[in-house]
Amino acid sequence: MKTLVAYFSKNGENSVNFEVKNINVGHTEMLANKIARLTGGDMYPIAPKVPYTGTYDEVLRRAKQENEDASYPEIANPLESIAEYDVIYLGFPNWYRSFPRIIATFIKSYDFSGKIVKPFCTTEEGTFGLAELELAAMLKDADLRSGFGILGKDVEFCDEKLKLWVEK
Numbered sequence: 001m002k003t004l005v006a007y008f009s010k011n012g013e014n015s016v017n018f019e020v021k022n023i024n025v026g027h028t029e030m031l032a033n034k035i036a037r038l039t040g041g042d043m044y045p046i047a048p049k050v051p052y053t054g055t056y057d058e059v060l061r062r063a064k065q066e067n068e069d070a071s072y073p074e075i076a077n078p079l080e081s082i083a084e085y086d087v088i089y090l091g092f093p094n095w096y097r098s099f100p101r102i103i104a105t106f107i108k109s110y111d112f113s114g115k116i117v118k119p120f121c122t123t124e125e126g127t128f129g130l131a132e133l134e135l136a137a138m139l140k141d142a143d144l145r146s147g148f149g150i151l152g153k154d155v156e157f158c159d160e161k162l163k164l165w166v167e168k
Helices: 027-039 054-070 101-109 130-138 152-157 158-168
Strands: 003-005 012-016 019-023 042-045 087-093 116-123 148-151
Touching: 003 027, 003 152, 012 054, 027 042, 027 087, 027 148, 027 152, 027 158, 054 101, 054 148, 087 101, 101 130, 116 152, 130 158, 148 158
Parallel strands: 003 042, 003 087, 087 116, 116 148
Antiparallel strands: 012 019
8 A cells, every 4th residue: 555644734933832932843744754654655745835934923823814714725836646645644733723724725636535544633732623523524535544643742752652543
């Protein structure tokens, strides 16, 4: 089975343990790298055509507006197809109790029929929020599996839990 690890991650100013800090690699990207090593999957960073730049508060304002508008931000580097993949790990930070709208764009852009989709997210509090319900509504023709959610500050210490989830 061929595997894709597709993810959106935000570096720069982020909330780390409820403090705004500048990080070079986003928590979701760190988790995606671990999943790719465990699965041998191809990595695909989902990048918006208009990057999320600016201060942490500016990014939050944009994310909130995109949610309110139910917008579909354009992807900068779209894949031609996902047809060759059987399993897709789909990762994102939890923004406003769900996934960033760039993930909605990714889902809308491809045919997930018959694909195994395993979502993963990083967050500062809680886990998936509404994301799993919203993913289920958007991925009706996929085999959506249970997700893996983790606090961003715990990503570097999650290897055993992550391995168990990947092997399910």
